[in-house]
Amino acid sequence: MKNLLWLQGGACGGNTLSFLNAESPDILEFFEAYSVKLLWHPSLSLESGNKVKEILNEIVNGKIHLDVLVFEGTVVLGPNGTGKYNLFAGKPMKDWVREIANIADYVVAVGDCASFGGVPASTPNPSESVGLQFRNKEFGGFLGREYRSRKGLPVINVSGCPAHPEWIMTTLSMILKGKINEDSLDEYNRLKIIYSTTTQFGCPRNIYFSYKVGLKEFGHKEGCLYFNLGCKGSFTRSPCNLILWNNQSSKTRVGTPCFGCTEFDFPTFNFFKTEKNKAELPKQLPLGVSRGSYTMLSAIARSAAPNFLLRPLVKKEEKVDWID
Amino acid sequence: MTNITISPFNRVEGDLDVEVKYEKNKVVDVKFISRLFRGLEIILRNKDPWDALVITPRVCGICGGSHLYSSASALDMIYNAEVPKNAVKIRNVLAMAETCQNDIRHTYLMFLIDSTNRLYEKYEFYPEILKRWTPLVGSSYKEAIRWSKKYTEIYAIFGGQWPHGSAIIPGGVTTDPYPNEINKALGILKNITSNYLEKVILGGDLDQFLNTVKSVKDLDQWSEDFPESDLGKIWRFGNELGWHKLGFGSGIMLSYGHFPKDEYVKEVDREKDLIFRAGIYIVNKGELVRFDQKNIMEFINKSYYKYTKGDTIGLHPFEGETNPNMSGDKGKYTLTKCFRYNLNGELITPEVGALAMLTVGQNPLILDIVNKLGPSVLARVIARIVRVSIYHKLIEDELEAFEFGKPTYKKPNEEKEGKGYGLVEAPRGALGHWISVKDGKIYNYQMVTPTEINMGPEDPSNNKSHVAKALIGTEVVDVSNPVEVYHIIRSHDACMVCNVH
Numbered sequence: 153m154k155n156l157l158w159l160q161g162g163a164c165g166g167n168t169l170s171f172l173n174a175e176s177p178d179i180l181e182f183f184e185a186y187s188v189k190l191l192w193h194p195s196l197s198l199e200s201g202n203k204v205k206e207i208l209n210e211i212v213n214g215k216i217h218l219d220v221l222v223f224e225g226t227v228v229l230g231p232n233g234t235g236k237y238n239l240f241a242g243k244p245m246k247d248w249v250r251e252i253a254n255i256a257d258y259v260v261a262v263g264d265c266a267s268f269g270g271v272p273a274s275t276p277n278p279s280e281s282v283g284l285q286f287r288n289k290e291f292g293g294f295l296g297r298e299y300r301s302r303k304g305l306p307v308i309n310v311s312g313c314p315a316h317p318e319w320i321m322t323t324l325s326m327i328l329k330g331k332i333n334e335d336s337l338d339e340y341n342r343l344k345i346i347y348s349t350t351t352q353f354g355c356p357r358n359i360y361f362s363y364k365v366g367l368k369e370f371g372h373k374e375g376c377l378y379f380n381l382g383c384k385g386s387f388t389r390s391p392c393n394l395i396l397w398n399n400q401s402s403k404t405r406v407g408t409p410c411f412g413c414t415e416f417d418f419p420t421f422n423f424f425k426t427e428k429n430k431a432e433l434p435k436q437l438p439l440g441v442s443r444g445s446y447t448m449l450s451a452i453a454r455s456a457a458p459n460f461l462l463r464p465l466v467k468k469e470e471k472v473d474w475i476d
Numbered sequence: 477m478t479n480i481t482i483s484p485f486n487r488v489e490g491d492l493d494v495e496v497k498y499e500k501n502k503v504v505d506v507k508f509i510s511r512l513f514r515g516l517e518i519i520l521r522n523k524d525p526w527d528a529l530v531i532t533p534r535v536c537g538i539c540g541g542s543h544l545y546s547s548a549s550a551l552d553m554i555y556n557a558e559v560p561k562n563a564v565k566i567r568n569v570l571a572m573a574e575t576c577q578n579d580i581r582h583t584y585l586m587f588l589i590d591s592t593n594r595l596y597e598k599y600e601f602y603p604e605i606l607k608r609w610t611p612l613v614g615s616s617y618k619e620a621i622r623w624s625k626k627y628t629e630i631y632a633i634f635g636g637q638w639p640h641g642s643a644i645i646p647g648g649v650t651t652d653p654y655p656n657e658i659n660k661a662l663g664i665l666k667n668i669t670s671n672y673l674e675k676v677i678l679g680g681d682l683d684q685f686l687n688t689v690k691s692v693k694d695l696d697q698w699s700e701d702f703p704e705s706d707l708g709k710i711w712r713f714g715n716e717l718g719w720h721k722l723g724f725g726s727g728i729m730l731s732y733g734h735f736p737k738d739e740y741v742k743e744v745d746r747e748k749d750l751i752f753r754a755g756i757y758i759v760n761k762g763e764l765v766r767f768d769q770k771n772i773m774e775f776i777n778k779s780y781y782k783y784t785k786g787d788t789i790g791l792h793p794f795e796g797e798t799n800p801n802m803s804g805d806k807g808k809y810t811l812t813k814c815f816r817y818n819l820n821g822e823l824i825t826p827e828v829g830a831l832a833m834l835t836v837g838q839n840p841l842i843l844d845i846v847n848k849l850g851p852s853v854l855a856r857v858i859a860r861i862v863r864v865s866i867y868h869k870l871i872e873d874e875l876e877a878f879e880f881g882k883p884t885y886k887k888p889n890e891e892k893e894g895k896g897y898g899l900v901e902a903p904r905g906a907l908g909h910w911i912s913v914k915d916g917k918i919y920n921y922q923m924v925t926p927t928e929i930n931m932g933p934e935d936p937s938n939n940k941s942h943v944a945k946a947l948i949g950t951e952v953v954d955v956s957n958p959v960e961v962y963h964i965i966r967s968h969d970a971c972m973v974c975n976v977h
């Protein structure tokens with residue numbers, strides 16, 4: 153039996169709900185297959201009140217061995233470093249986190265909030281929130297740079313707002329099988345196998361991206377959302393178009409721009425508009441592309457764009473002013 | 477007098493502390509203490525108004541789509557947006573799919589598992605309860621885990637993902653579905669209807685349930701005809717366990733109404749143009765009165781906030797302020813504000829949620845239950861099941877009414893100044909966002925959530941909110957295991973994370 157404890161700090165609960173959407177295995181099959189005992193979970197457990205404090209104290213004083221601590225939400229430090237904006241079972245949640253992180257074999261930050269600070273930590277950060285081991289890009293966070301869990305690993309991040317159930321499951325199952333080491337993790341301590349591609353991998357609009365054909369207004373299947381409508385898919389590392397959401401879709405598939413919710417700097421705001429420079433080119437370029445080569449490539453690509461991409465695919469419309 | 481604090485009180489979408497005072501076995505006072513603050517209203521200040529469509533869903537992991545809908549509707553109003561019929565249909569489907577997901581998860585994962593409490597051991601049907609509703613292993617619990625996520629597939633087909641899609645925007649939706657997507661959603665819905673809703677919950681045919689069960693008597697009959705259904709068991713066991721006499725509360729039902737029937741410009745008439753109308757229902761008078769958002773106000777005399785004009789006044793959300801302050805003001809104890817509605821000079825403390833929505837919406841079965849037995853723990857659980865059943869039909873209607881080839885979006889003119897509000901029926905009840913925009917940026921953003929309405933703190937005349945009223949006077953069998961308190965609070969599908977945002 154492996155013991156797992158799940159706690160929520162400055163959270164919306166979205167990662168819990170996302171986890172509940174897991175399909176194969178679903179959460180019950182997962183617990184069974186990996187012999188996981190869920191010690192306590194805020195939304196799933198029967199126990200309330202003193203019983204919960206008992207469980208937590210037994211974990212802290214070593215009576216119950218904790219294999220995995222999963223934390224969802226930010227560590228709330230406000231106001232003025234007191235942590236009183238997030239009291240839990242009689243004391244600031246931050247104190248529980250510190251005590252429990254010290255004795256857990258592994259610590260997993262689920263979601264962007266726990267990983268990097270996410271929405272609550274965005275300007276002006278009213279709750280003085282931080283991630284478990286990052287504050288945005290900066291390594292350290294609440295537990296500090298040097299923190300290592302009992303098994304010698306930093307906090308393992310599953311970023312995303314929320315994280316996809318398959319990303320959570322994959323990370324947890326690799327941990328439970330003892331198959332995770334520093335080499336499996338990227339520079340943000342996330343599983344490389346999940347976070348190495350960009351949202352653009354598998355996006356059906358990618359052909360429009362290649363030929364620089366942009367969409368000017370929402371509500372259409374055609375066109376790429378990068379040029380005018382704020383899509384961050386070309387510089388956001390996520391497998392959202394490879395491992396589909398709810399077995400069905402993704403933001404860019406339904407014409408919503410990618411907001412970059414797996415990244416350390418989420419939320420960057422101005423989500424539905426592309427910021428451009430004087431030459432009318434997007435300020436933020438695709439991952440790893442230089443401005444010079446981008447400018448050159450754009451001009452050639454646009455002039456090579458096949459005709460059928462410049463008009464609606466199936467709709468009959470007299471006036472088409474929504475394709476760039 | 478005994479004073480017991482339940483900390484943490486979980487399964488309320490987050491945790492809160494509940495302080496209960498007993499005289500012998502009777503609840504004589506109660507305080508709901510929410511101690512979480514993220515300050516999303518503060519974060520939204522000075523941001524692009526559209527950014528609210530990304531930030532506000534993050535208020536809540538289980539009803540983010542409702543926040544999105546509120547936010548987009550408020551912006552529709554500010555931008556004088558024309559919302560095409562197709563967009564209305566897709567928005568409605570998104571909201572209903574999310575709510576069905578919620579109602580199933582709430583019923584089984586949050587509420588019903590308390591029925592396995594050892595207090596009920598003495599009942600002969602206790603083994604049946606354990607068999608069905610025990611967390612993680614009960615047969616119906618497992619079915620709920622298996623099927624509740626199917627609704628999120630319907631959501632994702634049009635909303636991209638659930639939780640936290642942002643496909644609803646001022647002027648419509650971002651998506652432009654083809655008929656195959658409409659068909660797929662219909663297929664998933666049909667699958668849930670026949671293999672889950674009819675099999676496990678209702679026990680019988682959905683149409684037959686909707687067409688024939690219109691009164692308490694009909695529901696008794698249905699439970700006899702389909703005794704193996706969860707609905708039948710909940711109704712029968714609930715009556716035997718006394719859930720129909722538990723947690724009456726304020727006796728005032730408030731609903732903002734939901735789901736425009738057709739295309740509209742800017743906003744709709746909330747009494748005429750919605751599938752479920754808005755209104756306030758006074759239970760003991762059987763009277764339905766008009767609702768006007770102008771009469772809403774929020775107090776902070778017991779909450780850790782400061783108002784510039786003093787802490788005893790009430791502010792309409794357009795004038796609302798969010799200035800947290802935890803420094804030693806006596807008597808303040810929570811980070812939730814206090815909602816009141818001014819009904820002809822009287823500050824009322826309504827109940828919101830599925831029960832209120834269907835009562836105000838004139839659903840015959842729910843109205844009959846409320847009029848005959850009063851609003852109770854049992855009535856609230858039943859209302860959620862009835863709502864899911866109705867939504868199954870409505871999702872189908874809305875999808876069938878979608879006209880491929882017609883627009884799903886009409887680009888609005890982004891006004892730089894203006895005020896707007898967006899009102900919806902979130903899974904937990906009446907939810908509103910009030911936005912002021914100046915110089916093209918958010919100047920003030922205020923959200924008033926259902927859990928705040930149901931269980932906020934006292935107002936300056938020390939009047940309690942609805943759930944506190946529902947608890948006070950309740951006799952519990954065992955003070956150290958107050959399952960009656962659990963039932964009353966959880967029957968309201970409380971949500972801490974919305975509550976405090």
Ligand code: SF4
Nearest residue numbers: 355376377378383385
């Ligand atoms: S920029 Fe966005 S819409 Fe365009 S191809 Fe990439 S992910 Fe898809």
Ligand code: SF4
Nearest residue numbers: 390392410411412413
């Ligand atoms: S598409 Fe972008 S914003 Fe959406 S979930 Fe994926 S990474 Fe996050």
